[in-house]
Amino acid sequence: MSFELPPLADLLAHSYVVRLPMRVKFRGITQREALLIEGPEGWGEFSAFVEYAPAEASRWLSAGIEAAYQPFPEPLRTTIPVNATLPAVAASEVGAVLEKYDAPHTIKIKVAEQGQGLEQDLARVAEARRLYPQAALRVDANMGWDIGQAVHALKALSEFDLQYAEQPVPGITGLAEVREQLRTAGIDLKIAADEAVRKHTDPLEVSRLGAADLMVIKAQPLGGIQAVLDIAQQAELDVVVSSALDTSVGLSQAAALASALPALPYACGLSTGTLFADDVCTEPLLATAGYLPVQRIDADPRKLKQLRPEQQRVDWWLRRVEQCYEQLVKA
Numbered sequence: 206m207s208f209e210l211p212p213l214a215d216l217l218a219h220s221y222v223v224r225l226p227m228r229v230k231f232r233g234i235t236q237r238e239a240l241l242i243e244g245p246e247g248w249g250e251f252s253a254f255v256e257y258a259p260a261e262a263s264r265w266l267s268a269g270i271e272a273a274y275q276p277f278p279e280p281l282r283t284t285i286p287v288n289a290t291l292p293a294v295a296a297s298e299v300g301a302v303l304e305k306y307d308a309p310h311t312i313k314i315k316v317a318e319q320g321q322g323l324e325q326d327l328a329r330v331a332e333a334r335r336l337y338p339q340a341a342l343r344v345d346a347n348m349g350w351d352i353g354q355a356v357h358a359l360k361a362l363s364e365f366d367l368q369y370a371e372q373p374v375p376g377i378t379g380l381a382e383v384r385e386q387l388r389t390a391g392i393d394l395k396i397a398a399d400e401a402v403r404k405h406t407d408p409l410e411v412s413r414l415g416a417a418d419l420m421v422i423k424a425q426p427l428g429g430i431q432a433v434l435d436i437a438q439q440a441e442l443d444v445v446v447s448s449a450l451d452t453s454v455g456l457s458q459a460a461a462l463a464s465a466l467p468a469l470p471y472a473c474g475l476s477t478g479t480l481f482a483d484d485v486c487t488e489p490l491l492a493t494a495g496y497l498p499v500q501r502i503d504a505d506p507r508k509l510k511q512l513r514p515e516q517q518r519v520d521w522w523l524r525r526v527e528q529c530y531e532q533l534v535k536a
């Protein structure tokens with residue numbers, strides 16, 4: 206970590222737990238819990254998914270503390286191009302979900318959802334293509350296929366002119382294999398690494414092995430803005446900044462990260478505020494015509510009160526901060 210940890214008591218005294226309702230089911234969840242930290246520099250977010258153990262979640266805490274206690278980096282741009290994110294909904298719902306985004310130029314479509322088949326993916330992507338003929342489309346399988354399934358599915362999906370496919374299969378060598386097989390089959394489709402970057406002990410291995418064409422980087426899972434700027438600087442691949450389904454506070458951290466990257470060749474996955482039915486501030490961080498403003502977002506005390514879950518969940522999150530803090534002290 207590139208900064209000093211504040212005392213634990215200080216952190217706990219300035220922590221607020223929220224639960225946001227989602228408009229559309231995403232990653233199997235309809236409500237998103239997060240802990241927000243009010244620090245001397247502003248607000249920070251700690252919202253590791255609830256199933257993550259402290260060893261992994263502690264990197265997310267590090268990011269939240271950094272945002273609250275350290276200034277944001279010097280921005281190189283004032284807005285960030287972003288993609289609309291389309292969850293694995295039925296084709297009949299695609300129009301209604303995408304309508305909530307203001308004139309998207311790029312759309313990321315979830316595919317390979319558990320319990321669904323390729324037919325549903327094809328129908329969803331076809332509908333997005335029909336409604337947005339000019340948009341750049343990309344798919345994200347979240348490791349949902351094996352190698353054979355991925356090659357088969359991506360051959361079929363590439364008919365809709367895709368910008369890239371994100372993490373079609375688990376692992377780093379898996380990505381390299383899919384990429385190679387597609388290339389051999391004469392299919393020109395870029396492969397992006399996501400889980401192979403953020404869940405791996407060495408986020409740069411994908412780059413070193415040349416296993417993908419680009420890598421997705423997320424501020425919270427990788428330990429914060431400075432940590433990710435360092436990773437991006439060492440990476441030999443293009444990077445795309447993406448959200449972890451953060452509240453507007455976390456999105457503002459991710460936008461600050463994106464604003465400080467020397468090169469930003471792809472739209473970032475930071476339009477996820479649109480998936481929430483409520484947020485922690487009075488004016489949520491949303492994109493206009495596919496561009497997100499770079500700005501600090503402060504949580505609103507009234508929103509924090511409204512969105513506070515039952516005491517048991519608050520206690521759970523505070524305990525989690527203690528456990529993750531312990532990990533950070535040890536590291």
Ligand SMILES: O=C(O)CCC(=O)c1ccccc1C(=O)O
Pocket residue numbers: 232288289290313345347399447448449450473474475476477
């Ligand atoms: O990148 C986007 O468009 C939205 C963010 C997103 O998809 C996401 C959000 C939470 C957890 C995992 C992922 C992912 O990219 O796989």
Ligand SMILES: [Mg+2]
Pocket residue numbers: 345347371372399400421
């Ligand atoms: Mg992904």
